[in-house]
Every structure is written in structure tokens, then in C-alpha cells.
Amino acid sequence: MAQLPQIKIPATYMRGGTSKGVFFRLQDLPEAAQRPGAARDALLMRVIGSPDPYGKQIDGMGGATSSTSKTVIISRSSRPDHDVDYLFGQVSIDQAFVDWSGNCGNLSAAVGPFAISAGLLDASRVPRDGIAIVRIWQANIGKTIIAHVPMMNGAVQETGDFELDGVTFPAAEVPLEFIDPAADEEGAGGAMFPTGNLVDDLEVPGVGTLKATMINAGIPTIFVDAEAIGYKGTELQNAINGDAKALAMFETIRAHGALRMGLIEHLDEIATRQHTPKVAFVAKPVDYVASSGKPVRAGDVDLLVRAMSMGKLHHAMMGTAAVAIGTAAAIAGTLVNQAAGGGARESVRFGHPSGTLRVGAQASLKDGEWVVTKAMMSRSARVLMEGWVRVPPLG
Missing domain, CATH: 3.10.310.10 (Diaminopimelate Epimerase; Chain A, domain 1)
Incomplete structure (x- = not known):
């Protein structure tokens, strides 16, 4: 039986905060995976190496923990006053599904740097030196995140002396603002306290x-x-x-x-x-x-x-x-x-x-x-590897 070659997809492997994941531009995904659905989920699971009954994700990019079984899809935003749309997929390690029900706050720190480096922002919004303000639409929960990304000589500054417990090495600080962050979950009515009680x-x-x-x-x-x-x-x-x-x-x-x-x-x-x-x-x-x-x-x-x-x-x-x-x-x-x-x-x-x-x-x-x-907090982010991720043909 003839075997087909693997598919090559442009991708970037990034750490954001105390997590890391595989980042994609929406436009770089195979056509069938550019839309929500089974084809997208199957692709991301195969990239990460799930489902894996051994619980190791050896045959993929995942690290077999909740912090490392993550995928991100970024695209230019069509929403007013936003630069990019950010979609986060938490890939199950041992089961065949991708959970799209929430955001990853750690990887949110890497969205701005990735978007700038991937050419998804208008050049007029990116200073050569100083701070680039990246307006992110978090598509999973329908909320805005503002990332303050340091720039140096026209490129994202990744090195620095900001220390984050849970991350071994220092890096550049990326302050984040989560605007109106009460999760607008379906069935929760958008209320901060869905039961109506503090306790x-x-x-x-x-x-x-x-x-x-x-x-x-x-x-x-x-x-x-x-x-x-x-x-x-x-x-x-x-x-x-x-x-x-x-x-x-x-x-x-x-x-x-x-x-x-x-x-x-x-x-x-x-x-x-x-x-x-x-x-x-x-x-x-x-x-x-x-x-x-x-x-x-x-x-x-x-x-x-x-x-x-x-x-x-x-x-x-x-x-x-x-x-x-x-x-x-x-x-x-x-x-x-x-x-x-x-x-x-x-x-x-x-x-x-x-x-x-x-x-x-x-x-x-x-x-x-x-x-x-x-809500406000600071994280850091950096590129770990960039190029292409390869997966066997799916279906």
C-alpha cells in the first residue's frame, strides 16, 4: 500500500507564562482546519500527540501535562478596535477531544509577541523601540486582553530580567490587562457569581x-x-x-x-x-x-x-x-x-x-x-522553536 508523505504546516512553539504550546496563523492551516469542526480538532490532536493511552504524548509536540498540551490559532481581527483574534484549544492527553471552553491566561502573554512577529499587526501600530500595545480578542470567551509588548530595534524583545516563579530563566516582562474579565460562559448568564451568592x-x-x-x-x-x-x-x-x-x-x-x-x-x-x-x-x-x-x-x-x-x-x-x-x-x-x-x-x-x-x-x-x-498581571514569553510542524495525512 502506497504511503503518503507528511503534511508540513508553518508553526511556532512558544512559552507563555508557565505554559507552552504550538501557535498557528489561521491562514497557514490546511483549508479544512481553518474552520471549527472535526478536521481542525483532529489536526491539533495529531500535532500534540493525542489521544495517547500511555499518557506521554511521545508522538507529538505535547508534554503530557495540562501546561504543555496546548494549541493557539491567531488571525487578524475583523472586530473594531482589536488587532488579532486569539483562539485557544486545550488538547486532552488521553481522550480524543479538544476543549474550546476557556482561555489560557499564561499563553495570552505570547499572543502579542507572536502576532507582531507573524506580521498580523499593521506596521503603524508597532514602534521600533518602546512598547507595542496589542489589542487581543479572546474568541473562546469573547473578551478583550491588552498586551504590552516590549520592542527593541524593530523586533519583539524576549530577553530581560523579569523573573516569574514557575519559569526557570528570566525574560522580558509582558504586562497583561484582562478587560471586563467576568467569563461570559454559555449557561452562566455572564454573571460574575452565577448563583447570585459570594459563598x-x-x-x-x-x-x-x-x-x-x-x-x-x-x-x-x-x-x-x-x-x-x-x-x-x-x-x-x-x-x-x-x-x-x-x-x-x-x-x-x-x-x-x-x-x-x-x-x-x-x-x-x-x-x-x-x-x-x-x-x-x-x-x-x-x-x-x-x-x-x-x-x-x-x-x-x-x-x-x-x-x-x-x-x-x-x-x-x-x-x-x-x-x-x-x-x-x-x-x-x-x-x-x-x-x-x-x-x-x-x-x-x-x-x-x-x-x-x-x-x-x-x-x-x-x-x-x-x-x-x-484585572492585571505580568507574564513573560519567548519563542522556543519556529518552522514547520509535521503530521501524517488525516483522512
């Missing part, structure tokens, strides 16, 4: 009734108290990711929280919605040692947060979950705010498994509902 009693079979703050900001997130589920908030990945009982508990919490938030109609739908919502647990500050061996002192942070991503404890913190943390911390009465000591605040520094992160948010009460005008 709910969430009944979880086999676990009990937990106090929970369920928020749509950055990404739909369910916050619970660490102590209520038997943790301290200082845990690193090994304490949870090797515990099958713990992972099952978190997935049960996630399923019942998603149902209460209106993100799913039936519990069994959660199996094909791995990316959203997230589950996180919070605690008051105490001393601990980060995964790098770096000590984190209680006095250095306002609270501790650990978050689950695609069934595992994240090695640092998802960027979108950081937006949810910053937003919830700004609203007195939420579990996040309580863990941070209560009161009004516009920024918070929290401890995560890899260290600390500061995020800001501006929230206010209008007509009886909480709104957030924007």
Missing part, C-alpha cells in the same frame, strides 16, 4: 457540604477552603497527583460545582469539559518551601492558593485562575478575600506551588451585582 453551600456526595465561592472571572473557578478538604494550602504536586482518591474527590467537586454554575446540565457532561471550570483551595498564609526549594514566608504573601488543572494539581498557577483569584480577593466576603484577611483591596500576592504571584483587579458593586473592569 454557597455546595453539596458534594462522598465529600460533604462545602462552603464554596463560584466565580466567572478569567475562567470559571470553584474556590473551597483547604482545611475543609483536609489540606493546609502548602501542598506541592506530589502530595496530590499520586493520590487517586484525592484526584477523584476534586473531580467530584468540579462536576457538582459546574452543575451549580450552569456550565453543564448533567453531571456526565463534565467528562468532555476538562478545561473548565477549575477547582482551587485557599488558606491563610504560613511558611512553606516551594517546589524549587525556595522558601516562601507567610509575611511575603496575602494567602495561599492551590489549583487543579485537567485533573492534576498545577505546578504553579494558571493565568486565568490568577485573574479569578485577584477578582475574588477584591470582593469582601468571598472565601478568597477571607483567606487574604478580608477588607477592600485592589491587588493580592498569593503563594502557589512554585512560589508567589501578584495580581490586581478593580471590582465594584453596580445595580446589586459585582462587576470587574479589569
Whole structure:
């Protein structure tokens, strides 16, 4: 039987924040994959190396973690006052699907640099030196992100001395503004607090009734108290990711929280919605040692947060979950705010498994509902490799 050669597709492999993924210009994808649907999903899964029953993604570009099983499609934007459209696909590692239900806040930091380098911005908007303001339409959730990309001698500046816990080497800082980040998820009505409450009693079979703050900001997130589920908030990945009982508990919490938030109609739908919502647990500050061996002192942070991503404890913190943390911390009465000591605040520094992160948010009460005008944080990004990614012919 004659064998066909592999397909070559222009692509760029980039790190953004504490994640990395394969970036494409929409126009470079095969015609059938330029539209949403089965052909696009099949292509991206094959690029990443999924589904892989071995859970390694050896035959693809993925790294077999939630932070490295990611794809991004960028195109010029047809929307007023925006430069590019950004579509994010979280590729399942062991199952045959791509989750399009949310954004990746970490890779958001790489969108602006990629768009500039790929020639997707009008030249008039890109200074030779200084800061390029890239107006990004996040197509998954229908929100605006503003990236401040440093430029030097007409090119994106990637090197620098900005340090980000969870990333080994320093790089150039890319500040991000998430405008009106309350997630406009279908079924959630666009409300920041879809249940109407800052704290709910969430009944979880086999676990009990937990106090929970369920928020749509950055990404739909369910916050619970660490102590209520038997943790301290200082845990690193090994304490949870090797515990099958713990992972099952978190997935049960996630399923019942998603149902209460209106993100799913039936519990069994959660199996094909791995990316959203997230589950996180919070605690008051105490001393601990980060995964790098770096000590984190209680006095250095306002609270501790650990978050689950695609069934595992994240090695640092998802960027979108950081937006949810910053937003919830700004609203007195939420579990996040309580863990941070209560009161009004516009920024918070929290401890995560890899260290600390500061995020800001501006929230206010209008007509009886909480709104957030924007959330801010800094990340870094750089190109790891560029050229072509190759995949066998599909169908």
C-alpha cells in the first residue's frame, strides 16, 4: 500500500507564562482546519500527540501535562478596535477531544509577541523601540486582553530580567490587562457569581457540604477552603497527583460545582469539559518551601492558593485562575478575600506551588451585582522553536 508523505504546516512553539504550546496563523492551516469542526480538532490532536493511552504524548509536540498540551490559532481581527483574534484549544492527553471552553491566561502573554512577529499587526501600530500595545480578542470567551509588548530595534524583545516563579530563566516582562474579565460562559448568564451568592453551600456526595465561592472571572473557578478538604494550602504536586482518591474527590467537586454554575446540565457532561471550570483551595498564609526549594514566608504573601488543572494539581498557577483569584480577593466576603484577611483591596500576592504571584483587579458593586473592569498581571514569553510542524495525512 502506497504511503503518503507528511503534511508540513508553518508553526511556532512558544512559552507563555508557565505554559507552552504550538501557535498557528489561521491562514497557514490546511483549508479544512481553518474552520471549527472535526478536521481542525483532529489536526491539533495529531500535532500534540493525542489521544495517547500511555499518557506521554511521545508522538507529538505535547508534554503530557495540562501546561504543555496546548494549541493557539491567531488571525487578524475583523472586530473594531482589536488587532488579532486569539483562539485557544486545550488538547486532552488521553481522550480524543479538544476543549474550546476557556482561555489560557499564561499563553495570552505570547499572543502579542507572536502576532507582531507573524506580521498580523499593521506596521503603524508597532514602534521600533518602546512598547507595542496589542489589542487581543479572546474568541473562546469573547473578551478583550491588552498586551504590552516590549520592542527593541524593530523586533519583539524576549530577553530581560523579569523573573516569574514557575519559569526557570528570566525574560522580558509582558504586562497583561484582562478587560471586563467576568467569563461570559454559555449557561452562566455572564454573571460574575452565577448563583447570585459570594459563598454557597455546595453539596458534594462522598465529600460533604462545602462552603464554596463560584466565580466567572478569567475562567470559571470553584474556590473551597483547604482545611475543609483536609489540606493546609502548602501542598506541592506530589502530595496530590499520586493520590487517586484525592484526584477523584476534586473531580467530584468540579462536576457538582459546574452543575451549580450552569456550565453543564448533567453531571456526565463534565467528562468532555476538562478545561473548565477549575477547582482551587485557599488558606491563610504560613511558611512553606516551594517546589524549587525556595522558601516562601507567610509575611511575603496575602494567602495561599492551590489549583487543579485537567485533573492534576498545577505546578504553579494558571493565568486565568490568577485573574479569578485577584477578582475574588477584591470582593469582601468571598472565601478568597477571607483567606487574604478580608477588607477592600485592589491587588493580592498569593503563594502557589512554585512560589508567589501578584495580581490586581478593580471590582465594584453596580445595580446589586459585582462587576470587574479589569484585572492585571505580568507574564513573560519567548519563542522556543519556529518552522514547520509535521503530521501524517488525516483522512
